[in-house]
Amino acid sequence: MLQVGRLKKLHFLYNCGLLLIVTYLVACNNSEVKTIQPKTDYIHEIPGKNDTIPVAIAQKGEVLIAYSDCYTCHKEEKRSVGPAFKDIAKRYPVQRVYIDMLAQKVISGGKGAWGSATMIDHPKVPIEEAKLMVSYILSLK
Template sequence: MKRSIIKIVFYSLCFHSIVGCNSDSNSKDSQLNIKAIDKRESYIRAINGSDEEIDSSIIERGKVMISYSDCYTCHKEDKKLIGPAFSDIDLRYPRKEVFIKILAQRIIHGGRGAWGNAEMSAHPKLKTEDAEAMVAYILSFSSIASK
């Protein structure tokens, strides 16, 4: 009888230890996931607003302009390199004319601080309408991916 009680207590302690460890692990995992999500959200800092329609020929021209530019030296489509991923830029800014104009000027004149310490080199020879087409393409990533 005494041996049975000891076995029950032993198995009970083992069970509670395993369950306790798993719940702590799950709790830590979920805390890490929440921290990663919070960190990503603070990196993106999405601006509220709805997208405006952009002529598809402008978006296509922007895609071609980017393919012939030096953009991919510092940016990738879906991951951070030196500068932010194009998909992250798309997540931050609504596709609106005002943001297209602002970001086009940032491409032409360069900048720093919008995405951390990385410096955006200036592209003074780039025409404004070409820079705007490039931005229109970048801000269309989510709509292109959903097709």
């Protein structure tokens, strides 16, 4: 009789130990492993001096953007489908060469400069209007 009581205690301790081990293993396997991703430079700022943009030019560009479909994919402050206007302004120096290049990109569209998003082409936008729009964007520095 004494032996049976002792066996029940050993069986109970064995089950408790087994339960603790299983609980520990389950808890360890479910813990989240967080990996720290290195911060990538989304903007890839191009060094260079900034020319001035006359206020009247920037205002005309702002009006043209307001009447266009630009805000469908871009926001001023936050990244959306495409980059934020302020991020574009951070990347490119205010120089005639970048205004011309970006105006051409507005007209012909593009892909890859800001990730996987594709900017649709706007072939009906005259080059001078595209330059005004880009000038406004770059004025947001």
